[in-house]
Amino acid sequence: MLRLRFHGRGGQGAKVASRVLGSAAFLDGYNAQDFPLYGAERRGAPITAFTRISRDDILERGLVSQPDVVVVMDETLLSDPQSTPLSGLKKGGVVFVNTPLTPLETKEEYGIEDHVITLDITKISLDMIGKPVLSSLAAAVAAKVAGIGEKALRDALEKELSGIISERELLDRNTEAAIYCYNAVVPISIETTEKFREKENVISIPFETALVSSPSILSKGNTPLRRTGNWRIFRPVWDYDACTKCMTCVARCPEGCIQLNEDGYPYTDYANCKGCLICAEECPVGAISKVRESHSQTEEEDQ
Amino acid sequence: MDSENIRSIKELPSEENMQPGTAACAGCGGLLTLRYCLKALGENIVIVNAAGCFTLLTIYPFSPFRNSWLYTAMACAPAGAQGVRDALDILIKKGKLDPEENLKVVVLAGDGSAYDMALSSTSGAIYRNLDFYYICYDNEAYGNTGFQHSGASPFGSRTGTTPPGEKVPVGSQLQKKNLFDIWNSHKPPYLATVSPAYPVDLMNKFKKAEQFKGPKLFISHIPCPPGWGFDPSQSVKLAKLSVETGLWPLKESIHGEVEHTFVPKKFKPVEDYLKKQERFSHLFKPERQEEALKSIQEMVDDYWRKNKLLP
DSSP states (O other): OEEEEEEEETTTOHHHHHHHHHHHHHHTTOEEEEEEEOSSOOTTSEEEEEEEEESSOOOOOSOOSSOSEEEESSGGGGGOTTTOTTTTOOTTOEEEEOSSSOHHHHHHHHTOOSEEEEOOHHHHHHHHTSSOOOHHHHHHHHHHHHTOOHHHHHHHHHHHHTTTOOOHHHHHHHHHHHHHHHHHOOOOOOOOOSOOOOOOOOOOOOOOOHHHHSOOTTOOSOGGGGOGGGGOSEEEEEOTTTOOOOOHHHHHOTTOOEEEOTTSOEEEOTTTOOOOOHHHHHOTTOOEEEEEOOHHHHHHHHO | OGGGOOOSGGGSOOOOSBOSOOSSOTTOHHHHHHHHHHHHHOSSEEEEEESSGGGGGSBTTBOOBSSEEEEEOTTOHHHHHHHHHHHHHHHHHTTSSOGGGOOEEEEEEEHIIIIIITHHHHHHHHHTTOOOEEEEEEOSSBGGGTOBOOTTOOTTOOBTTBOOOSSOTTSOOSOOOOHHHHHHTTOOSEEEEEOTTOHHHHHHHHHHHTTOOSOEEEEEEOOOIIIIISOGGGHHHHHHHHHHTTSSOEEEEETTEEEEEEOOSSOOOHHHHHTTOGGGGGGTSSSOOHHHHHHHHHHHHHHHHHTTOOO
């Protein structure tokens, strides 16, 4: 049996990707299971979805805690403590990462020891579909890794997407982009072990005094620690030569994370800016441009 | 009172009572409204939050607020507010709390709570003349659980539970509940509709409300990027369009007397607003549903005609 786990962000299409993959596997003659796990709906929050594919009956239920293949649809999730995409990955398993980096660079950047495949599917999606929605592309990559045939993938895309997308042209562009990704990925053979559900470790937590272990109700306004800046796909960048200090961007930021510097010019707190780009849209003089985010290089610039 | 009114966004108070890093979606119109409201209300408040999208703002161990926050079930935020108000009043009366340290009690609820589940408890609170603020962020559906139909969902919209299909091509067949009029028939001291696209209007309404003791109610129409289906950067544009097309009238009511605070000089066609959202896309493709579009425009025109404000 092949166990896959998708990690994406709300709105990117992790749930649909696992669904398309499940259908493709089924149409290709396998037994398949797919299901997502998410809490309340929030665009940008970490989302997980699972797929199981097998020639035999699938009697296993529940979350996939030890996947053979992990599909990371958003690079920033690799360093997100809420998500930890690599946890439980089987030895000899495969990690797909959506990044402009090469597999070797990705391994070094994130300290991954297993096999890594990379492809900048966000760029492909923006170029070919016009929106950073990755469901069909991630499904195609996973289908290739799992060894599903192209015909089955096409049929599955048609079946699943036609229920969501009413526009024929958009659906076709999705399929086209998906097949492009399917052909761009060179699969690595997966050395899976059939053994599953090894005895899970019980973690014992040492006793702590109340001061350490109970909630601190007085620490107010501490959400900036969450650093939601890694939700961005595009970042706003200010051109101070054009800026008239009109304060529109400061007023319009839903998070309130645009502030003024000593000279009275606005700047954003990139650690927490989610990249909604209302500021760029509302700026009356067009002094804010949107720049494609590339997370691996910008940590220092953010400071 | 008038002399204190602000005139432009440059005069918005600089204090931020809500920190960034919340779990709300990028481009959330409700968050923008809340940020303005908290600027107006200041730091010394208690938020009583009914279950909804904004429950997610405060998740242990994180809180974006500088003030206290109490979570209640969907149907009983006004009842929670009554408890907090009573507790504060009793503490002050017994001399255990300095009147200087009194707090404003603020209910924060989505449209699912305000229009549907908590309508009776809100009615009760207004009836008892509870001294509190009520802010409803109305994104016209149950937003954080999959965008299901609520009492606030407008006619013709696609929601999770009213998908347009062969038999019912328009989506939702029900008209949006008129919460403003329901509340207004209680004759509360202060009631207003606001929009995140008009922060100056919003701030001044909160300022005006301050002078009244009793329920002070605000309904804000807010764009929801994932639910309505548009790019997050268009949030403010859409909020503005809903006012400019006449769909969301900005008005206030003092002891039951209604007055409009902003009337567009020239009303834009409702289509301009509908066209920009995925949840109305079935009204245009594969073929235009003329009748539905006409009836939506008719409904808006009727409203303004009745109020004798149609130019």
